[in-house]
Amino acid sequence: MPNPATFPKDRLKEIMVDVLDRDGDAALQYGNTAGLNSLREELVGFLKRTEGIDCAPEDIIITSGSQQALYAIGKLLCNPGDGVITEDPTYVGAISAFNANAIRMHGVPPMDGQGVVVDVLEEKVRSLVSKGKAPPRFIYLIPNFQNPTGGRTLTEKRRQEVIRIASEYGIPVVEDNPYGELRYSGERVRSIRSLDGSVIYLGTFSKVMTPGLRLGYIVAPREVTEKVNLLKQALDLATNSFSQYVATEYIRRGGIIYEQIRFNVELYRKRRDAMVRALREEMGDMADFSVPDGGMFIWVTLNNSVDTSRMLIDAIKAGVTYVSGQAFAPNGGHEHSMRLNFTFPSEEKIYEGVRRLRSVILSRAQEAVS
Amino acid sequence: MPNPATFPKDRLKEIMVDVLDRDGDAALQYGNTAGLNSLREELVGFLKRTEGIDCAPEDIIITSGSQQALYAIGKLLCNPGDGVITEDPTYVGAISAFNANAIRMHGVPPMDGQGVVVDVLEEKVRSLVSKGKAPPRFIYLIPNFQNPTGGRTLTEKRRQEVIRIASEYGIPVVEDNPYGELRYSGERVRSIRSLDGSVIYLGTFSKVMTPGLRLGYIVAPREVTEKVNLLKQALDLATNSFSQYVATEYIRRGGIIYEQIRFNVELYRKRRDAMVRALREEMGDMADFSVPDGGMFIWVTLNNSVDTSRMLIDAIKAGVTYVSGQAFAPNGGHEHSMRLNFTFPSEEKIYEGVRRLRSVILSRAQEAVS
Numbered sequence: 001m002p003n004p005a006t007f008p009k010d011r012l013k014e015i016m017v018d019v020l021d022r023d024g025d026a027a028l029q030y031g032n033t034a035g036l037n038s039l040r041e042e043l044v045g046f047l048k049r050t051e052g053i054d055c056a057p058e059d060i061i062i063t064s065g066s067q068q069a070l071y072a073i074g075k076l077l078c079n080p081g082d083g084v085i086t087e088d089p090t091y092v093g094a095i096s097a098f099n100a101n102a103i104r105m106h107g108v109p110p111m112d113g114q115g116v117v118v119d120v121l122e123e124k125v126r127s128l129v130s131k132g133k134a135p136p137r138f139i140y141l142i143p144n145f146q147n148p149t150g151g152r153t154l155t156e157k158r159r160q161e162v163i164r165i166a167s168e169y170g171i172p173v174v175e176d177n178p179y180g181e182l183r184y185s186g187e188r189v190r191s192i193r194s195l196d197g198s199v200i201y202l203g204t205f206s207k208v209m210t211p212g213l214r215l216g217y218i219v220a221p222r223e224v225t226e227k228v229n230l231l232k233q234a235l236d237l238a239t240n241s242f243s244q245y246v247a248t249e250y251i252r253r254g255g256i257i258y259e260q261i262r263f264n265v266e267l268y269r270k271r272r273d274a275m276v277r278a279l280r281e282e283m284g285d286m287a288d289f290s291v292p293d294g295g296m297f298i299w300v301t302l303n304n305s306v307d308t309s310r311m312l313i314d315a316i317k318a319g320v321t322y323v324s325g326q327a328f329a330p331n332g333g334h335e336h337s338m339r340l341n342f343t344f345p346s347e348e349k350i351y352e353g354v355r356r357l358r359s360v361i362l363s364r365a366q367e368a369v370s
Numbered sequence: 371m372p373n374p375a376t377f378p379k380d381r382l383k384e385i386m387v388d389v390l391d392r393d394g395d396a397a398l399q400y401g402n403t404a405g406l407n408s409l410r411e412e413l414v415g416f417l418k419r420t421e422g423i424d425c426a427p428e429d430i431i432i433t434s435g436s437q438q439a440l441y442a443i444g445k446l447l448c449n450p451g452d453g454v455i456t457e458d459p460t461y462v463g464a465i466s467a468f469n470a471n472a473i474r475m476h477g478v479p480p481m482d483g484q485g486v487v488v489d490v491l492e493e494k495v496r497s498l499v500s501k502g503k504a505p506p507r508f509i510y511l512i513p514n515f516q517n518p519t520g521g522r523t524l525t526e527k528r529r530q531e532v533i534r535i536a537s538e539y540g541i542p543v544v545e546d547n548p549y550g551e552l553r554y555s556g557e558r559v560r561s562i563r564s565l566d567g568s569v570i571y572l573g574t575f576s577k578v579m580t581p582g583l584r585l586g587y588i589v590a591p592r593e594v595t596e597k598v599n600l601l602k603q604a605l606d607l608a609t610n611s612f613s614q615y616v617a618t619e620y621i622r623r624g625g626i627i628y629e630q631i632r633f634n635v636e637l638y639r640k641r642r643d644a645m646v647r648a649l650r651e652e653m654g655d656m657a658d659f660s661v662p663d664g665g666m667f668i669w670v671t672l673n674n675s676v677d678t679s680r681m682l683i684d685a686i687k688a689g690v691t692y693v694s695g696q697a698f699a700p701n702g703g704h705e706h707s708m709r710l711n712f713t714f715p716s717e718e719k720i721y722e723g724v725r726r727l728r729s730v731i732l733s734r735a736q737e738a739v740s
Binding site (some may be wrong): 002004007016020021025026027029030065067068070080099100119211212213214236238240242340364 | 435610
């Protein structure tokens with residue numbers, strides 16, 4: 001969860017009142033399925049400036065959060081039983097969207113500090129194709145500050161390689177980029193979509209405005225947006241009009257969105273640093289983790305035999321929580337890993353949480369021994 | 371489309387500002403998938419008062435418009451290729467939701483002034499069951515001011531009969547009631563759900579608040595709500611939190627919602643009357659229609675050979691529009707019918723629109739003869 005301290009409540013209040021005064025009739029009415037034209041126009045500028053993406057308003061479909069985009073892309077690009085390539089571990093919401101469409105996931109492990117290992121990815125694609133089966137329907141990647149691993153960002157060289165593989169085997173790439181603007185250190189890497197116009201790009205307002213207004217978007221080639229548009233009529237007719245009017249003003253008005261991103265980055269950088277320090281001090285002897293340059297999470301893998309999903313109840317009793325690794329496993333495993341969030345709690349709570357986690361792990365490990 | 375004159379912009383502005391001031395952190399954050407607890411609690415009272423429905427907050431799932439409910443129910447209750455019973459004609463959004471899930475629709479024609487003819491419905495169910503095929507997975511009905519026919523409302527006697535058939539053959543009833551509160555004349559009929567707790571009931575805020583905030587809901591037995599909850603995580607994680615906070619206050623604050631319903635009913639009654647008069651005067655010689663006691667539509671069937679979907683382009687050129695009958699046909703047909711909306715245009719525009727429609731029909735009919 002993003003931190004509510006980052007929600008620009010005063011600016012939003014101002015905008016909402018203005019939207020009701022000026023565009024109330026339209027903002028409270030049904031909208032068109034593809035999304036509000038003015039928002040799609042503002043997004044063209046936003047995507048160019050932040051991600052170097054060239055696109056037209058017609059290439060964009062506004063969705064009810066990027067979860068809806070994941071569901072729609074899964075349903076449209078796959079038949080039940082078809083396979084897709086994902087990172088392993090990968091985003092729990094993608095697993096849920098793909099499962100709901102009876103899609104088989106082929107996870108690519110392991111990931112090193114630079115995101116998915118391209119040779120392993122290519123080998124996976126080749127072996128699937130060579131078995132004479134249908135090739136995977138798409139390659140799903142979260143290239144920046146990957147969820148859940150946080151520390152893994154795909155290098156530009158690897159992004160280029162992914163494009164080569166995708167083109168060689170004729171498999172579309174789905175690039176999910178919820179955290180791209182939340183970079184606290186290191187150099188920005190160009191989005192895959194900015195390198196190749198055939199990539200299907202998923203974005204969201206949840207991390208740069210607020211998640212409660214449920215706005216995401218898809219940038220995709222025309223044959224995909226047309227199908228998404230048709231399916232979206234069946235899914236929910238149209239996205240919330242009022243949210244879309246608010247988001248339009250949020251980008252338009254002297255760049256409130258860019259101020260917001262700067263604010264978030266400053267706040268979250270401190271909290272990342274706090275969690276990294278706490279983990280080094282408290283859990284350096286019992287766990288591995290890598291330092292994320294952005295995003296919201298640190299992925300911690302224990303070097304003992306403690307099962308994080310079995311431990312969860314003890315942790316909650318001790319007043320600390322996490323998501324256990326298995327939730328992110330497209331093909332099982334990750335029993336000794338967990339995803340920690342550093343954007344929601346304060347620095348003090350981060351320290352205290354890590355301390356409590358240490359003692360829960362220790363008592364679990366002792367139980368296992370005795 | 372509802373008329374924007376009915377949108378309570380001032381009350382909504384007041385509520386939105388208060389929600390941001392008082393509950394901003396939660397209202398802009400991710401919500402839980404089943405929906406905001408306080409909204410579900412308010413709905414319990416609203417449903418009891420308006421529809422005589424007894425239910426608990428846990429029986430309710432908030433959806434992103436009732437379109438999402440239709441999609442979810444279709445997907446959860448059917449496998450691809452399974453059949454369902456619908457009215458014929460039926461709501462275009464239901465057809466789209468069922469088609470997206472590869473569901474076969476068995477329409478029950480014809481409908482008389484009292485809604486679906488129960489004997490025909492039972493015969494349809496019996497014939498499907500006797501063919502040794504899987505029985506239909508549910509019976510989908512819009513019992514009040516049916517969409518698109520408007521004039522057809524199921525009598526209480528027939529509702530009781532539907533319940534008997536459903537129970538005899540073990541087939542769930544899905545009751546879609548978007549227009550129930552928009553009654554302009556005649557006596558209210560109890561909802562099917564109020565007569566039988568096993569009915570799956572779909573409601574919406576689109577016609578009693580505003581459609582742009584995209585809020586609908588499902589009231590259903592626990593085994594259905596649990597499945598909907600799981601699927602909804604895959605579909606869009608959660609419904610817009612802000613909309614849900616606003617809707618909660620909208621019911622809670624001295625019944626703004628009931629004032630709003632009274633306002634809508636007064637406004638729409640006049641427009642229905644205007645359209646009925648205009649149709650009698652201008653099209654009495656060329657079309658049949660029945661007078662709806664509520665809702666938003668009049669279903670007009672031409673008594674000549676003009677095809678309404680072919681005529682549409684001429685109508686649009688003449689500055690008048692409608693939805694042609696074929697859009698509502700689960701199994702084809704309805705070429706000579708069209709759905710007219712009387713809630714959006716003013717009384718003057720209704721008259722003018724019907725006059726223009728008359729001349730478009732006449733010139734089409736003449737072309738056909740010559």
